[in-house]
Amino acid sequence: xxxxxxxxxxxxxxxxxxxxxxxxxxxxxxxxxxxxxxxxxxxxxxxxxxxxxxxxxxxxxxxxxxxxxxxxxxxxxxxxxxxxxxxxxxxxxxxxxxxxxxxxxxxxxxxxxxxxxxxxxxxxxxxxxxxxxxxxxxxxxxxxxxxxxxxxxxxxxxxxxxxxxxxxxxxxxxxxxxxxxxxxxxxxxxxxxxxx
Numbered sequence: 001x002x003x004x005x006x007x008x009x010x011x012x013x014x015x016x017x018x019x020x021x022x023x024x025x026x027x028x029x030x031x032x033x034x035x036x037x038x039x040x041x042x043x044x045x046x047x048x049x050x051x052x053x054x055x056x057x058x059x060x061x062x063x064x065x066x067x068x069x070x071x072x073x074x075x076x077x078x079x080x081x082x083x084x085x086x087x088x089x090x091x092x093x094x095x096x097x098x099x100x101x102x103x104x105x106x107x108x109x110x111x112x113x114x115x116x117x118x119x120x121x122x123x124x125x126x127x128x129x130x131x132x133x134x135x136x137x138x139x140x141x142x143x144x145x146x147x148x149x150x151x152x153x154x155x156x157x158x159x160x161x162x163x164x165x166x167x168x169x170x171x172x173x174x175x176x177x178x179x180x181x182x183x184x185x186x187x188x189x190x191x192x193x194x195x196x
Contacts, residue, residue, distance in 0.1 A: 002128075002130040002132050003020065003023070003026045003132050003135075004018075004020050004046055004048065004130070004131035004132050004134075004135055005128055005129065005130050005131070005132075006018060006048070006050055006128070006129045006131070007127055007128055007129075008127045008128070008129065009127060011050060011052060011057075013052065014051075015049055015050065015051040016049070016050045016051070017047070017048075017049050018047070018048040018049075018050065019045065019046070019047050019048075020045070020046045020047075020048075021043045021044070021045060021046075022043055022044030022045055022046050022063065022064070022065040022135075023038075023043055024038035024043060025038075027065070027067060027139075030132070030136050031067070031136060031139065031140065034140055035069055035070060036067045036068065036069055036139070036140070036143065037067065037068045037069075038065075038066075038067065038068070039065075039066035039067055039068050039079050041066065043065070044063070044064050044065020044066065044082065045062075045063075045064050045065070046061065046062070046063050046064075046131075046135055047061070047062045048060070048061045048062075048131055049061075050129070053089070055091065055092065056089055056090060056091045056092075057089070057090040057091075057124070057129065058087070058088075058089055058090075059087070059088045059089075059090055059129075059131065059134070060085070060086075060087050060088075061085065061086050061087075061088065061131065061134060061135065061138070062084075062085050063082055063083070063084050063085075063086075063135055063138055063139060064082060064083050065082045065139070066079055066080065066081055066082065067079075067080050067082060067139065067143070068080075069143055069147045070147070071147060071148055071149040071153060072146035072147055072148060073148060073149075073153045073154070073155035073156070074149060074153050074154070074155050074156055075156065076149050077149065078147045078148060078149040079149075080142070080143060080144075080147060082139055082142050084138050084139075084141075084142050086120060086134065086138050087120065088120040088121070088122050088134055089120070089121055089122075090121075090122045090123060090124050090129065091121070091123055091124075092123065092124060092125060093123035093124075093125065120134070122134060
């Protein structure tokens with residue numbers, strides 16, 4: 001059942017300001033298969049300002065909340081703060097299933113598709129506008145490709161009997177040092193200290 005909705009008959013010539021809780025249950029139901037869970041604590045908020053623009057609707061959506069993902073290094077829980085604003089132009093058309101492409105995207109040129117100043121496009125049908133797909137999509141887009149529980153996360157400890165001869169250079173590369181520079185670091189350590 002949709003969570004974030006607006007009935008068209010409730011929309012007059014003025015902009016409509018809607019506010020919804022970003023419920024823990026909705027996050028779990030909608031995004032668990034993508035590896036996201038709701039974080040402990042207060043629920044987030046979804047605020048949507050909707051305005052008629054001729055036959056289309058302009059929706060400005062603000063999403064705030066917290067979700068839990070798996071840390072890419074240690075596989076423990078990593079809490080992410082979500083705070084994203086998105087502008088969407090919605091036109092009447094068939095409601096799209098998840099994973100399908102918007103029908104009006106074919107009308108956009110390559111330059112328009114790459115122009116980040118243009119609003120996202122979506123559709124609605126009937127007398128109910130559903131924003132669930134927009135909210136879900138933009139929460140997922142806020143998750144980094146390699147989420148970390150903390151920036152200095154060392155990762156999973158490799159047991160001593162499994163470590164190879166290049167383990168120390170791998171540890172340096174994980175700490176931000178290029179392993180190709182390791183011989184130079186060893187030479188530097190052998191040089192006498194200069195009196196600068």
